[in-house]
Amino acid sequence: MSLIVQKFGGTSVGTIERIGQVADKVARFRAEGHDVVVVVSAMSGETNRLLGLAHEILDEPVPRELDALLATGEQVTTALLAMALHKRGLSARSYAGHQVRILTDDAHTKARIREIDDARLxxxxxAGRxxxxxxFQGVDEQGNITTLGRGGSDTTAVALAAALKADECQIYTDVDGVYTTDPRVVDGARRLDRITFEEMLEMASMGSKVLQIRAVEFAGKYQVPLRVLHSFQDGPGTLITLEEEHQMETPTIAGIAFNRDEAKLTILGVPDMPGVAHRILGPIGDANIEVDVIVQNVADDNTTDFTFTVGRGDLARAEAILxxxxxxxxxxxxxxxxxxxKVSVVGVGMRSHAGVASQMFAALAGxxxxxxxxxxxxxxxxxxIEEKFLELAVRALHSSFGLDGEPREEGAA
Amino acid sequence: MSLIVQKFGGTSVGTIERIGQVADKVARFRAEGHDVVVVVSAMSGETNRLLGLAHEILDEPVPRELDALLATGEQVTTALLAMALHKRGLSARSYAGHQVRILTDDAHTKARIREIDDARLxxxxxAGRxxxxxxFQGVDEQGNITTLGRGGSDTTAVALAAALKADECQIYTDVDGVYTTDPRVVDGARRLDRITFEEMLEMASMGSKVLQIRAVEFAGKYQVPLRVLHSFQDGPGTLITLEEEHQMETPTIAGIAFNRDEAKLTILGVPDMPGVAHRILGPIGDANIEVDVIVQNVADDNTTDFTFTVGRGDLARAEAILxxxxxxxxxxxxxxxxxxxKVSVVGVGMRSHAGVASQMFAALAGxxxxxxxxxxxxxxxxxxIEEKFLELAVRALHSSFGLDGEPREEGAA
Structure with missing residues (x-):
C-alpha cells in the first residue's frame, strides 16, 4: 500500500461526466489499497469565465480580488469530485487551499508555496478518506487567498506529495507520457518509460505542454517521483525520477527537443572590450525580454560579433533596443x-559519453x-538552424541516436 | 458619521452592470462620510447553477460538500464588487465567511452563527476601507465551510451589524419598504416608515417576501435597527425598530397580513379527555407537518371538535394521519x-387599545x-375565512383601521 497524489487538470474535470470518470479512476486506486490525495483544477472554461467577469469591470483587476475570484473555480471542482466519490461509496473530503492550509507568500496571482500543514490530510x-x-491556490500569513499562477495545480500536487512524503505524484494529462520527440514531427517518436528531472527540464520545449516546469523543478528539489499519465487511457505513462535510479545502461540520449518560437539578433563589429556583453544584454533584460542562446565570436580586427536569440514576440522591441x-x-x-x-539533443548520458556533439553535427551535415x-x-x-529544416533535423537526429523503435526502458512500476 | 451594514441580494448583483450600480450606491454613502460594510449574495442564477451541477451527481448531495460548493457563489460576488469599488477609487477588501471569520455550528446547509470575529473588519x-x-456562509470550529440556508445573507448582514455595533443594517430588495398590506390587493396600501420587530414578525406572510424571518428575529434580539430599501430606487424605505422608540401616538394597527397557503382539518366528535390535543397533534408533528391555527371547542355531549390549519401542500398527508x-x-x-x-390585523398598539377585535369582526360582518x-x-x-372573500376582507379591514392614505409616521431617518 502506498500514498499517491493524483492531479487532474481542467479538461479532465471539464464536465460532470468526466468528474465521474476521475472518481472511477480514484476508486480503482483505492480498491488496490492505495491512499489517495487528489488535486484538481477548475473545470475547463471556468477560469476564463471568471476572468471575463473581472475584465468587464477592470482591465487590470486588483490582484488580491482576482485571486479570491479565481480560487472559487477549483473549490467548485473539489466539492463536485468529493460528491462523485461519495456516490461510489468512498469517504471523501474536499479542501480549499486555506483549509489544508497551503501557506504561500503574499505575491497575489503568482504566489509561492512556503509551507503545507499536513495534519488534517x-x-x-x-480514517480511510x-x-x-x-x-492553484493557497493563503498568505494574513489569511488572504492567493493563487500560484496558471498551471499552478501541478505545483500544488508536487508540493503536497513532498509534504505528505507520497510514494508517487501522478499528473494526469491529455498525453500518455513524455515522448522522445514530438510525434507530429517524427512518426517513430516513442513514449519514454522514464526520464530524469534534469532531462525533463531540458526537454522543456516539449515538456511545457505536458508539465509545468516549476512543478518539475519542485519535484526534483524534493525528490518526489513524478509520473505523467493520460487521464482517460490506461498505461504506465512516463516516470520522472532521480538520475541515480536508472544510471545503468542508460542510453545516451533521452529525446530531441525543438522550439520554433525564437528569433535571432546579431550585432556585428562591436569594439571588443570588457563589459561589452553586459552593455548589450543589460538593456534587453531591463526591458523584461528573455534571452535564450547567446554566442560571441572574436573577430580579427579587435571587434566582436555578438548573437543571441529571443522569443519571436519580443523581436521588434529587442531589435529597437539593440x-x-x-x-x-x-x-x-x-x-x-x-x-x-532551435533543435536540441537531451540526455543525462552525454555526461559520460564523448562524441554526442560530433554525432549530432554529423547527422545534420548528412x-x-x-x-x-x-x-x-x-x-x-x-x-x-534555418526554420525550414526543422522537421528534417529532428527526424535525422531521432534516427541517428537510435530513438526510433521501442521505449528505451521497459517495466516501469 | 455612522457605520452602516448594507446587504444586496442576488438580483441586485445579478450582472456586472448591477454590481456597478451597487458600487455607485456604496460610493455615495462613503462620500457622505459613513463607514460601510457590504454583504452580498451570489449573482442571481449562480446558486441554482451550482445546485444543478451537484444534482447531476447526487439526488441528495453530501451536505459538507454542498456547502463548499455553494459558498463559492458569494465569494465570486464579493471579489467582483471589491473590484468595482476599486474602479471608483475606493479602497475595498472582500472576505469569505471563513476569512472574517464567521463561526457557525456544524449543521451543514442550515448552520447557525455562533460568533463573529470583528477584528479584521x-x-x-x-483604514478607510x-x-x-x-x-450566507461561515466556517465551523473544525474549519469546514458551512452555509446558513437560503436567504441566509440577510442573517449574515444582521449578525455583522450586531457584532460591529453598526448604526443601521440596510437590506436592499426589490420593494421600497414594508406595506400596510399587499398593494396588489389594496390600491390604498401604503409604505410604512416604521414598524416594530414584533409587528414585522407577525406580518410574516407579507414580510417573508421582503426579509428572512430569522434575520428579523436576530435583529430584534440584538436590537439592530433594520431598514428595508429598494436596490435601485431612492427612498427612505421602512425602518424596523424597537417598540419603545415610537410608542407615543402610535396608531393601533400597523397592517393587514394574509395567507392563502393554508388548509383546514377538523376532527369532529372526539371524546373529551385529557391529552386529546397531544394525541391528535403529536403524530402530525412527528410527520414534520407544521400546524398554524389551532382551535378546540367543547360540545355538549362530552365530545370535542378540534380544528387546525396546515400548509396546503401538507393537507393530503395530514388528512391521512388524522x-x-x-x-x-x-x-x-x-x-x-x-x-x-387567513387574514390578520397586526399592531403593537392593540395591547393598550381595547376594541380592536370587535372592530375587526364588525368590519368583516359589514x-x-x-x-x-x-x-x-x-x-x-x-x-x-372562505378563500373567495380574502380580497374583500383585506380591503374592508385596511379601510376600517384607517390605513388607506398617508404613511402612519413621517420623517424617518
Missing part, C-alpha cells in the same frame, strides 16, 4: 532573423543542414 | 377544506363575511 487518510484538494546600443557602442550593424529554429549557432550544457546540445 | 474600516463580506387518529380515538368524522384563507376560526396573540388577531 494525514488524519483523513488515516480520499482527500480532494483545490490546486539598434540604440549599437549606435552607442559604435558597432557596425544589427541583423535580425525570425526564420530560425542531410545538408547548416548550423548557425551552437550552445551546450551538461546534458543538452542545442543548435540554431 | 474594524481594522479595515479604521469598504469591507465586502460573503453572505383519519387513523380518528379511528383510534373513536371520533365521529374528519373534514378538510383547502379553500380557506361586508357579509362569515368567520370560521379566530385566534389571537398579543399583537395580532387572525381569522380564517
Amino acid at each position: 494525514h488524519a483523513d487518510l488515516a 480520499v482527500v480532494v484538494v483545490a490546486g 539598434k540604440e546600443i549599437a549606435d552607442e557602442l559604435g558597432a557596425r550593424e544589427v541583423r535580425s532573423d525570425s526564420r530560425i529554429a 542531410v545538408g543542414i547548416n548550423i548557425q549557432m551552437i550552445t551546450t550544457s551538461e546534458i543538452k546540445i542545442s543548435v540554431i | 474594524h481594522a479595515d474600516l479604521a 469598504v469591507v465586502v463580506v460573503a453572505g 383519519k387513523e387518529i380518528a379511528d383510534e380515538l373513536g371520533a365521529r368524522e374528519v373534514r378538510s377544506d383547502s379553500r380557506i384563507a 361586508v357579509g363575511i362569515n368567520i370560521q376560526m379566530i385566534t389571537t396573540s398579543e399583537i395580532k388577531i387572525s381569522v380564517i
